[in-house]
Amino acid sequence: MNTSAKPRFWTTKMYNRLSRYYDAFMRTLFPAGEKGRKRVVEKMSTGRVLDVACGTGTLLELAARKGISCFGIDISDGMLEIAKSKRMDAEIINASYYDIPYPDNQFDYVVATNALSGGYIEPEKVLSEMIRVCKVGGEVFITEWPKAREDTFTERLIVWLASFSDDAPKDYEAIFRTLGYIPEIEKLEKRYYLYGIKKKLMA
Numbered sequence: 001m002n003t004s005a006k007p008r009f010w011t012t013k014m015y016n017r018l019s020r021y022y023d024a025f026m027r028t029l030f031p032a033g034e035k036g037r038k039r040v041v042e043k044m045s046t047g048r049v050l051d052v053a054c055g056t057g058t059l060l061e062l063a064a065r066k067g068i069s070c071f072g073i074d075i076s077d078g079m080l081e082i083a084k085s086k087r088m089d090a091e092i093i094n095a096s097y098y099d100i101p102y103p104d105n106q107f108d109y110v111v112a113t114n115a116l117s118g119g120y121i122e123p124e125k126v127l128s129e130m131i132r133v134c135k136v137g138g139e140v141f142i143t144e145w146p147k148a149r150e151d152t153f154t155e156r157l158i159v160w161l162a163s164f165s166d167d168a169p170k171d172y173e174a175i176f177r178t179l180g181y182i183p184e185i186e187k188l189e190k191r192y193y194l195y196g197i198k199k200k201l202m203a
């Protein structure tokens with residue numbers, strides 16, 4: 001796996017420590033992330049969802065209320081503990097999105113919100129795993145901050161500033177294309193997008 005030369009900030013230890021405050025942190029400092037989760041759940045109708053990097057389980061809680069069968073994985077025990085304390089009807093386990101412990105073609109929806117922007121993360125590997133466990137005809141959704149889409153000075157400045165942190169906006173559209181998919185893209189906020197694909201049978 002790629003490792004950034006910079007020390008990592010968003011480590012599992014950090015998520016373990018932050019877990020108790022994560023929901024409040026998101027609500028106050030990052031309402032766009034909340035909007036992303038809600039929009040993804042609006043896109044679901046019925047069936048089974050796997051939330052990859054489910055964190056404190058907020059998305060699964062919303063999906064469970066809609067009667068969707070919920071599954072979540074994450075590698076932070078702290079975040080998983082908060083998710084389980086919400087007592088929604090869901091199977092939530094400690095596992096990595098690089099090696100999802102489910103057989104092929106299991107889920108109607110496989111989603112990852114606010115989870116793939118770290119500079120050390122290899123999103124093509126994660127997306128390939130997500131697509132593997134999604135049923136043919138099922139949907140994969142992510143919400144993320146892409147590399148600049150409008151080539152303005154401000155956009156380029158944001159990308160440059162992000163290069164000094166753990167955050168590293170990526171060209172998710174290009175990454176989906178390398179996996180054989182052209183994603184539908186919905187702009188949710190300035191520089192915050194939802195990407196969706198429907199799994200097809202590959203030759």
Ligand SMILES: C[S@@+](CC[C@H](N)C(=O)[O-])C[C@H]1O[C@@H](n2cnc3c(N)ncnc32)[C@H](O)[C@@H]1O
Pocket residue numbers: 012015026033037052053054055056059073074075076079095096097098112113114115
């Ligand atoms: C910013 S939080 C996003 C949580 C949630 N999806 C949300 O929308 O708020 C990123 C999550 O990714 C998890 N994570 C990091 N590396 C992971 C890995 N290899 N496999 C699964 N989850 C991972 C972290 O533990 C953390 O809970």
